[in-house]
Amino acid sequence: MEKVTVKIDGIEVQVDKGTTVLEAAKKINKLIPTFCYHEKLPIFGGCRMCLVYDVKSKRSIIACGTYVYDGMEIETENQQVLNDRKFILEMLFTRHPLDCPICDKAGECDLQNWGTYWGPQNNVLPITPFEKIRPEDDWESDYLEYVSNRCVLCIKCVSVCDNINQSHSLFQLERGFETLISPVIKPMDSSSCEMCGLCVDICPVGAILFKPFKYNARPWLLNETFTHCSLCSLGCPVVIDHDGKKIYRIRSTAELEICAKPYLGYDAYNTNRLKNPKIQGKDVSFDNALEFIGQIISQNPSKTALVVSPYLSNEVLEKINKLGITTTSIITLDLLPLLEGFGDYNPPDFEEIKNAEHYVVIGDDITDTNPVITYYMKKRVVYIGEQLGRIKKLYPNFIQAEGRGIIEKLKENVEEGSVIVYSSYFFGEDAKYLGEVLRKLQEEKNCKVVIVPPYSNGFGIVNNLKRISSFVKTLDKILSGEIENLVMFGEEISLFVEEEKLKEIFSKLKNKVLFTPFDDGLALVCDVVIPLNTWVEEDGNYDFFTGQKKSKTSIKNSFKNTEIIDKILKHINPTSNLIEGFESDFTIPEWINRFKTNIWDASYFSLRSENLTNWKIKNQEVLNER
Ligand code: SF4
Numbered sequence: 001m002e003k004v005t006v007k008i009d010g011i012e013v014q015v016d017k018g019t020t021v022l023e024a025a026k027k028i029n030k031l032i033p034t035f036c037y038h039e040k041l042p043i044f045g046g047c048r049m050c051l052v053y054d055v056k057s058k059r060s061i062i063a064c065g066t067y068v069y070d071g072m073e074i075e076t077e078n079q080q081v082l083n084d085r086k087f088i089l090e091m092l093f094t095r096h097p098l099d100c101p102i103c104d105k106a107g108e109c110d111l112q113n114w115g116t117y118w119g120p121q122n123n124v125l126p127i128t129p130f131e132k133i134r135p136e137d138d139w140e141s142d143y144l145e146y147v148s149n150r151c152v153l154c155i156k157c158v159s160v161c162d163n164i165n166q167s168h169s170l171f172q173l174e175r176g177f178e179t180l181i182s183p184v185i186k187p188m189d190s191s192s193c194e195m196c197g198l199c200v201d202i203c204p205v206g207a208i209l210f211k212p213f214k215y216n217a218r219p220w221l222l223n224e225t226f227t228h229c230s231l232c233s234l235g236c237p238v239v240i241d242h243d244g245k246k247i248y249r250i251r252s253t254a255e256l257e258i259c260a261k262p263y264l265g266y267d268a269y270n271t272n273r274l275k276n277p278k279i280q281g282k283d284v285s286f287d288n289a290l291e292f293i294g295q296i297i298s299q300n301p302s303k304t305a306l307v308v309s310p311y312l313s314n315e316v317l318e319k320i321n322k323l324g325i326t327t328t329s330i331i332t333l334d335l336l337p338l339l340e341g342f343g344d345y346n347p348p349d350f351e352e353i354k355n356a357e358h359y360v361v362i363g364d365d366i367t368d369t370n371p372v373i374t375y376y377m378k379k380r381v382v383y384i385g386e387q388l389g390r391i392k393k394l395y396p397n398f399i400q401a402e403g404r405g406i407i408e409k410l411k412e413n414v415e416e417g418s419v420i421v422y423s424s425y426f427f428g429e430d431a432k433y434l435g436e437v438l439r440k441l442q443e444e445k446n447c448k449v450v451i452v453p454p455y456s457n458g459f460g461i462v463n464n465l466k467r468i469s470s471f472v473k474t475l476d477k478i479l480s481g482e483i484e485n486l487v488m489f490g491e492e493i494s495l496f497v498e499e500e501k502l503k504e505i506f507s508k509l510k511n512k513v514l515f516t517p518f519d520d521g522l523a524l525v526c527d528v529v530i531p532l533n534t535w536v537e538e539d540g541n542y543d544f545f546t547g548q549k550k551s552k553t554s555i556k557n558s559f560k561n562t563e564i565i566d567k568i569l570k571h572i573n574p575t576s577n578l579i580e581g582f583e584s585d586f587t588i589p590e591w592i593n594r595f596k597t598n599i600w601d602a603s604y605f606s607l608r609s610e611n612l613t614n615w616k617i618k619n620q621e622v623l624n625e626r
């Protein structure tokens, strides 16, 4: 790459040809204020906040949209630049209500910050607050609110929706000073909007508000934890804002990778949490409950089985391994047979996925299962599945098929070098067959195969457990009386087994032990229930689709999942003679519920979110209609 040298405020910096002045300035930590610029969005150049001075051409230029040339000299703080900045801010403040005390964005608002540094320090025009009022636009949403007279018309919200999420849910209404940002369809909750919150997060001022957060907290009073979302296998970088006890919001980082599952679904972690262990509905101490579980396991290790959730961290899975009793998971139904069919699976590099020319998505709609991966699908897309749903935003070539017909259509529609993206749909034998076909297509057509389970740590179970027994056979053993005690980590069993069958299975058990974050649902029908931390309450590594990443603690509970298992281990003598190895379910009985992930109901966490549940009611109707 050809290099050019540019001088910024007297400091020489060498950058690649094609670098903008703003990017070059960042390299030497020069702060140039912006409104409409974001490094992941196309350059718009509309706000002029980033004006700097080009010494050679003797004029002001925009830093965000001007490329450096060799020998360029830039001044970012001379009197003309300061005058330009002040003028732009004067223009904005002329129409902007100074309602910072009641504006949610106060404390993290670019206009407030730039105004403090470079703006006019008094009212420049004799204009009353009433004269500042602009036409309003009601977005008719329970979640997003537009405050028109705070809007600085940077258009980043429209751009992020068009260029990142690609759902094209916003547009500019009217012209000039009367311009408003409006949803393409109202009510907004019934539109193609995916409630990713990116427009809220990227808005430099308080013009788009997240209603559940409104008036709830001041950002400077909250702690922010940078972590990885562990609600699907993508592991997107997100920020959790909390006060140590409660989560107030989960938002995107500068990577702009977030979907509704954490954005709307953050409320699940504040709701109906199990605080104390219980035996037969009565609160007991951790020590008593764990000793009791230890007794159950040690008295009858061969009559006890464990079910592990694919949302547990690697650290917890490693400890569970040591318990040395029959362990199963719902991944034996879908992911495990798929991987068995495929053989040694290594995911392609994320950059290769982003830069592909042709994507073939198969099975369940990836916009529901792993929404953020669709933000990177910007070239030709073929979708082979039962029904064209939310993925229609990518304008795919839709090929309707079901069952193994999807795999046959896949063979016909891949091209040399296609990226094949698969999350879920196939179970048992079908999943294994898909794995075999994918392997062949990878070898023969040089395809890149992207397997992104709808849950976060399916790969972690494969990588960390030494043995996994069949889910179906384990439950069959309960029905035949061979297994009498079931210890469940997480609640997948209630999603993947039909209700009547689950009742029958539970009726055969002597002891139903449940580790769960929630004091409802399955907890109400189990004999022993123990609180479980989720990804927001305990540090843990997860094997996401492109490798291991860490989720970090934001809320600290008084216990740790890993310590709990250590305590159980003290009460048992783990001398397992179980044979190591993985047992997939190739035959799927009728009573297995083929749980289908969608953006609202993705996991036993999401199902607890009031925000997601209410949005589902409004949004489901519209998806069915279109
Ligand atoms: S929430 Fe996301 S999908 Fe909806 S309008 Fe904002 S950016 Fe677009």
Ligand code: SF4
Residues within 6 Å of the ligand: 150, 151, 152, 153, 154, 155, 156, 157, 158, 181, 199, 202, 203, 204, 205, 207, 208
């Ligand atoms: S709503 Fe916010 S992001 Fe959108 S144009 Fe207005 S100021 Fe910019």
Ligand code: SF4
Residues within 6 Å of the ligand: 229, 230, 231, 232, 233, 234, 235, 236, 257, 258, 259, 260, 261, 262, 370, 371, 372, 373
């Ligand atoms: S795509 Fe997956 S990892 Fe990313 S924010 Fe959504 S649920 Fe979380």
Ligand code: FES
Residues within 6 Å of the ligand: 033, 034, 035, 036, 037, 044, 045, 046, 047, 048, 049, 050, 051, 062, 063, 064, 065
């Ligand atoms: S940030 Fe450069 S023109 Fe808006």
